[in-house]
Amino acid sequence: MNYLAWQISAALFVSGLCAVILRKQLLVMLFGLEIMISAALIALVAQASSFQDSNGLAAALIILCVAAAEAVVGLSLILHLRKNKTLPDTDALMNLKG
Amino acid sequence: MGEGLMWAAGGLAVFFSVLMLFQKSLYSAAMCLLVVMLQVAIIFSLSGSPLLGLMQMVIYAGAVMVLVVVVIMAFPNPTASRWGNFFLPRPLAILLLAGFLAELFMIFHGAANFPASSSTAPNNLAVGSILFGSYAPATEAATLLMFLAGLALVEKKGGA
Numbered sequence A: 001m002n003y004l005a006w007q008i009s010a011a012l013f014v015s016g017l018c019a020v021i022l023r024k025q026l027l028v029m030l031f032g033l034e035i036m037i038s039a040a041l042i043a044l045v046a047q048a049s050s051f052q053d054s055n056g057l058a059a060a061l062i063i064l065c066v067a068a069a070e071a072v073v074g075l076s077l078i079l080h081l082r083k084n085k086t087l088p089d090t091d092a093l094m095n096l097k098g
Numbered sequence B: 001m002g003e004g005l006m007w008a009a010g011g012l013a014v015f016f017s018v019l020m021l022f023q024k025s026l027y028s029a030a031m032c033l034l035v036v037m038l039q040v041a042i043i044f045s046l047s048g049s050p051l052l053g054l055m056q057m058v059i060y061a062g063a064v065m066v067l068v069v070v071v072i073m074a075f076p077n078p079t080a081s082r083w084g085n086f087f088l089p090r091p092l093a094i095l096l097l098a099g100f101l102a103e104l105f106m107i108f109h110g111a112a113n114f115p116a117s118s119s120t121a122p123n124n125l126a127v128g129s130i131l132f133g134s135y136a137p138a139t140e141a142a143t144l145l146m147f148l149a150g151l152a153l154v155e156k157k158g159g160a
Helices: A002-022 A026-050 A055-084 B004-019 B027-047 B048-073 B088-110 B124-131 B136-151
Strands: none
Touching: A002 A026, A002 B027, A026 A055, A026 B004, A026 B027, A055 B004, A055 B048, A055 B124, A055 B136, B004 B027, B027 B048, B048 B124, B124 B136
16 A cells, blocks of 8 residues: 555656646646645655654644645735736746846 | 555546646636545545544645635636746757656656555554644644735735
8 A cells, every 4th residue: 555655646746747847827836836745745644654653644744734834825926916917827927026 | 445445546636637737727727636635635544644634635625725716716717828838958858757757667666665554553642642742843833834824815005
Protein backbone atom coordinates (compact mmCIF):
# COMPACT_ATOMS: atom_id res chain seq x y z
CA MET A 1 0.00 0.00 0.00
CA ASN A 2 2.88 2.25 0.88
CA TYR A 3 4.50 1.71 -2.50
CA LEU A 4 1.23 2.60 -4.19
CA ALA A 5 1.09 5.86 -2.23
CA TRP A 6 4.51 6.74 -3.62
CA GLN A 7 3.34 6.08 -7.17
CA ILE A 8 0.25 8.25 -6.71
CA SER A 9 2.38 10.97 -5.13
CA ALA A 10 4.84 10.95 -8.06
CA ALA A 11 2.10 11.05 -10.69
CA LEU A 12 0.22 13.86 -8.94
CA PHE A 13 3.42 15.87 -8.48
CA VAL A 14 4.28 15.64 -12.17
CA SER A 15 0.79 16.64 -13.30
CA GLY A 16 0.79 19.59 -10.88
CA LEU A 17 4.19 20.65 -12.19
CA CYS A 18 2.89 20.46 -15.77
CA ALA A 19 0.03 22.78 -14.80
CA VAL A 20 2.50 25.31 -13.38
CA ILE A 21 4.81 25.15 -16.40
CA LEU A 22 2.37 24.86 -19.30
CA ARG A 23 -0.64 26.95 -18.28
CA LYS A 24 -0.97 30.73 -18.63
CA GLN A 25 -3.77 31.53 -16.17
CA LEU A 26 -2.37 32.37 -12.72
CA LEU A 27 -5.30 30.61 -11.05
CA VAL A 28 -4.65 27.30 -12.77
CA MET A 29 -0.94 27.65 -11.95
CA LEU A 30 -1.94 28.11 -8.29
CA PHE A 31 -4.07 24.96 -8.58
CA GLY A 32 -0.99 23.14 -9.88
CA LEU A 33 0.98 24.30 -6.85
CA GLU A 34 -1.70 23.02 -4.51
CA ILE A 35 -1.66 19.63 -6.21
CA MET A 36 2.14 19.47 -5.88
CA ILE A 37 1.90 20.20 -2.14
CA SER A 38 -0.78 17.55 -1.73
CA ALA A 39 1.38 15.04 -3.59
CA ALA A 40 4.26 15.68 -1.21
CA LEU A 41 1.91 15.34 1.75
CA ILE A 42 0.67 11.94 0.49
CA ALA A 43 4.24 10.64 0.53
CA LEU A 44 4.86 12.11 4.01
CA VAL A 45 1.68 10.62 5.48
CA ALA A 46 2.37 7.22 3.92
CA GLN A 47 5.88 7.14 5.37
CA ALA A 48 4.80 8.45 8.79
CA SER A 49 2.10 5.79 8.97
CA SER A 50 4.39 2.98 7.93
CA PHE A 51 6.99 3.96 10.54
CA GLN A 52 4.19 4.54 13.10
CA ASP A 53 5.58 8.02 13.70
CA SER A 54 3.01 10.52 14.96
CA ASN A 55 5.59 13.33 14.71
CA GLY A 56 5.42 12.93 10.96
CA LEU A 57 1.63 13.14 10.97
CA ALA A 58 1.72 16.22 13.22
CA ALA A 59 4.20 17.83 10.81
CA ALA A 60 1.93 16.94 7.88
CA LEU A 61 -0.99 18.65 9.60
CA ILE A 62 1.05 21.82 10.14
CA ILE A 63 2.24 21.77 6.52
CA LEU A 64 -1.40 21.44 5.45
CA CYS A 65 -2.29 24.61 7.39
CA VAL A 66 0.66 26.57 6.02
CA ALA A 67 -0.22 25.45 2.47
CA ALA A 68 -3.78 26.68 2.97
CA ALA A 69 -2.43 30.04 4.16
CA GLU A 70 -0.25 30.17 1.04
CA ALA A 71 -3.28 29.46 -1.15
CA VAL A 72 -5.24 32.27 0.51
CA VAL A 73 -2.41 34.77 0.01
CA GLY A 74 -2.05 33.67 -3.62
CA LEU A 75 -5.77 34.07 -4.22
CA SER A 76 -5.79 37.50 -2.63
CA LEU A 77 -2.88 38.62 -4.84
CA ILE A 78 -4.81 37.46 -7.90
CA LEU A 79 -7.90 39.26 -6.61
CA HIS A 80 -5.90 42.46 -6.18
CA LEU A 81 -5.03 42.36 -9.88
CA ARG A 82 -8.62 43.19 -10.61
CA LYS A 83 -8.15 46.69 -9.28
CA ASN A 84 -5.79 47.72 -12.07
CA LYS A 85 -7.98 45.92 -14.59
CA THR A 86 -5.25 43.38 -15.42
CA LEU A 87 -6.21 39.90 -16.53
CA PRO A 88 -4.65 37.22 -14.26
CA ASP A 89 -2.47 36.02 -17.09
CA THR A 90 1.29 35.56 -17.28
CA ASP A 91 1.36 37.48 -20.58
CA ALA A 92 -0.30 40.54 -19.01
CA LEU A 93 2.15 40.67 -16.11
CA MET A 94 5.44 41.20 -17.86
CA ASN A 95 7.03 44.10 -15.97
CA LEU A 96 7.60 44.76 -12.31
CA LYS A 97 6.37 48.22 -11.38
CA GLY A 98 8.54 49.91 -8.70
CA MET B 1 -9.89 -3.88 0.21
CA GLY B 2 -7.68 -0.98 1.28
CA GLU B 3 -5.42 -1.48 -1.69
CA GLY B 4 -8.33 -1.41 -4.12
CA LEU B 5 -9.71 1.77 -2.59
CA MET B 6 -6.26 3.34 -2.73
CA TRP B 7 -6.02 2.46 -6.41
CA ALA B 8 -9.44 4.01 -7.05
CA ALA B 9 -8.75 7.19 -5.09
CA GLY B 10 -5.27 7.59 -6.55
CA GLY B 11 -6.43 6.89 -10.07
CA LEU B 12 -9.23 9.45 -9.79
CA ALA B 13 -6.89 12.05 -8.31
CA VAL B 14 -4.33 11.67 -11.09
CA PHE B 15 -7.02 11.57 -13.79
CA PHE B 16 -8.67 14.78 -12.61
CA SER B 17 -5.37 16.56 -12.08
CA VAL B 18 -4.42 15.81 -15.69
CA LEU B 19 -7.94 16.79 -16.79
CA MET B 20 -7.53 20.13 -14.99
CA LEU B 21 -4.50 20.82 -17.14
CA PHE B 22 -6.63 20.95 -20.30
CA GLN B 23 -9.64 22.88 -18.98
CA LYS B 24 -10.19 26.23 -20.68
CA SER B 25 -12.86 27.38 -18.25
CA LEU B 26 -11.61 28.31 -14.77
CA TYR B 27 -14.78 26.87 -13.24
CA SER B 28 -14.16 23.40 -14.57
CA ALA B 29 -10.49 23.64 -13.57
CA ALA B 30 -11.65 24.49 -10.03
CA MET B 31 -14.06 21.54 -10.01
CA CYS B 32 -11.25 19.23 -11.09
CA LEU B 33 -9.12 20.59 -8.25
CA LEU B 34 -11.98 19.95 -5.83
CA VAL B 35 -12.15 16.29 -6.89
CA VAL B 36 -8.38 15.94 -6.51
CA MET B 37 -8.49 17.43 -3.02
CA LEU B 38 -11.28 15.09 -1.94
CA GLN B 39 -9.41 12.06 -3.29
CA VAL B 40 -6.29 13.18 -1.43
CA ALA B 41 -8.37 13.34 1.76
CA ILE B 42 -9.45 9.73 1.12
CA ILE B 43 -5.84 8.71 0.52
CA PHE B 44 -4.83 10.28 3.83
CA SER B 45 -7.53 8.29 5.63
CA LEU B 46 -6.51 5.06 3.86
CA SER B 47 -2.88 5.71 4.79
CA GLY B 48 -3.91 5.54 8.43
CA SER B 49 -4.58 9.17 9.32
CA PRO B 50 -8.32 9.95 9.33
CA LEU B 51 -7.64 13.18 11.25
CA LEU B 52 -5.53 14.50 8.38
CA GLY B 53 -8.14 13.38 5.88
CA LEU B 54 -10.82 15.36 7.67
CA MET B 55 -8.59 18.41 8.02
CA GLN B 56 -7.78 18.24 4.30
CA MET B 57 -11.48 18.19 3.52
CA VAL B 58 -12.33 21.01 5.92
CA ILE B 59 -9.43 23.30 4.93
CA TYR B 60 -9.09 22.65 1.24
CA ALA B 61 -12.36 21.32 -0.07
CA GLY B 62 -14.14 23.80 2.21
CA ALA B 63 -12.37 27.07 2.87
CA VAL B 64 -9.92 27.39 -0.02
CA MET B 65 -12.47 26.36 -2.65
CA VAL B 66 -14.86 29.12 -1.49
CA LEU B 67 -12.11 31.67 -2.08
CA VAL B 68 -11.35 30.14 -5.46
CA VAL B 69 -14.98 30.60 -6.52
CA VAL B 70 -14.90 34.24 -5.32
CA VAL B 71 -11.76 34.90 -7.39
CA ILE B 72 -13.24 33.20 -10.46
CA MET B 73 -16.38 35.33 -10.17
CA ALA B 74 -14.21 38.45 -10.07
CA PHE B 75 -12.70 37.79 -13.47
CA PRO B 76 -14.25 37.15 -16.91
CA ASN B 77 -13.75 33.64 -18.26
CA PRO B 78 -10.48 33.58 -20.26
CA THR B 79 -10.96 33.69 -24.02
CA ALA B 80 -7.31 33.77 -25.05
CA SER B 81 -5.29 30.60 -25.46
CA ARG B 82 -4.63 28.71 -22.26
CA TRP B 83 -1.05 27.67 -22.96
CA GLY B 84 1.96 29.80 -22.14
CA ASN B 85 4.50 30.37 -24.90
CA PHE B 86 7.70 28.54 -24.28
CA PHE B 87 11.09 30.31 -24.47
CA LEU B 88 13.08 27.27 -23.44
CA PRO B 89 15.35 25.99 -26.26
CA ARG B 90 13.80 22.81 -27.59
CA PRO B 91 16.73 20.42 -26.95
CA LEU B 92 16.93 21.56 -23.31
CA ALA B 93 13.19 21.06 -22.87
CA ILE B 94 13.39 17.56 -24.35
CA LEU B 95 16.37 16.75 -22.09
CA LEU B 96 14.44 17.92 -19.01
CA LEU B 97 11.40 15.89 -19.96
CA ALA B 98 13.52 12.77 -20.55
CA GLY B 99 15.18 13.20 -17.15
CA PHE B 100 11.82 13.52 -15.49
CA LEU B 101 10.41 10.45 -17.16
CA ALA B 102 13.50 8.46 -16.11
CA GLU B 103 12.95 9.48 -12.50
CA LEU B 104 9.29 8.51 -12.73
CA PHE B 105 10.26 5.16 -14.23
CA MET B 106 12.60 4.51 -11.29
CA ILE B 107 9.92 5.42 -8.75
CA PHE B 108 7.34 3.22 -10.44
CA HIS B 109 9.73 0.32 -10.67
CA GLY B 110 10.93 0.47 -7.07
CA ALA B 111 14.53 1.69 -7.39
CA ALA B 112 14.36 2.61 -3.68
CA ASN B 113 13.27 -0.17 -1.37
CA PHE B 114 10.22 0.92 0.53
CA PRO B 115 9.51 -0.44 4.05
CA ALA B 116 6.54 -2.82 4.36
CA SER B 117 3.38 -0.93 5.21
CA SER B 118 2.48 -1.25 8.89
CA SER B 119 -0.95 -2.40 9.91
CA THR B 120 -1.53 0.06 12.74
CA ALA B 121 -0.69 3.70 12.06
CA PRO B 122 -0.20 6.14 14.97
CA ASN B 123 -3.65 7.08 16.27
CA ASN B 124 -5.15 10.54 16.47
CA LEU B 125 -4.55 10.70 20.22
CA ALA B 126 -0.80 10.46 19.69
CA VAL B 127 -0.93 13.10 16.94
CA GLY B 128 -3.04 15.39 19.10
CA SER B 129 -0.75 15.09 22.10
CA ILE B 130 2.25 15.90 19.91
CA LEU B 131 0.53 18.83 18.23
CA PHE B 132 -0.19 20.47 21.58
CA GLY B 133 2.88 19.12 23.32
CA SER B 134 6.30 19.34 21.74
CA TYR B 135 4.89 20.91 18.55
CA ALA B 136 2.79 23.55 20.34
CA PRO B 137 4.80 26.59 19.14
CA ALA B 138 4.63 25.36 15.53
CA THR B 139 0.90 24.72 15.84
CA GLU B 140 0.28 28.21 17.21
CA ALA B 141 2.47 29.73 14.48
CA ALA B 142 0.57 27.86 11.75
CA THR B 143 -2.82 28.98 13.09
CA LEU B 144 -1.60 32.58 13.41
CA LEU B 145 -0.29 32.40 9.84
CA MET B 146 -3.69 31.23 8.60
CA PHE B 147 -5.36 34.11 10.41
CA LEU B 148 -2.95 36.67 8.93
CA ALA B 149 -3.38 35.15 5.47
CA GLY B 150 -7.10 35.74 5.80
CA LEU B 151 -6.39 39.41 6.48
CA ALA B 152 -4.67 39.62 3.08
CA LEU B 153 -8.10 39.50 1.53
CA VAL B 154 -9.42 42.49 3.42
CA GLU B 155 -9.68 45.57 1.17
CA LYS B 156 -7.54 48.45 2.45
CA LYS B 157 -9.43 51.74 3.07
CA GLY B 158 -9.23 54.00 -0.02
CA GLY B 159 -8.58 50.95 -2.18
CA ALA B 160 -4.80 51.57 -2.27
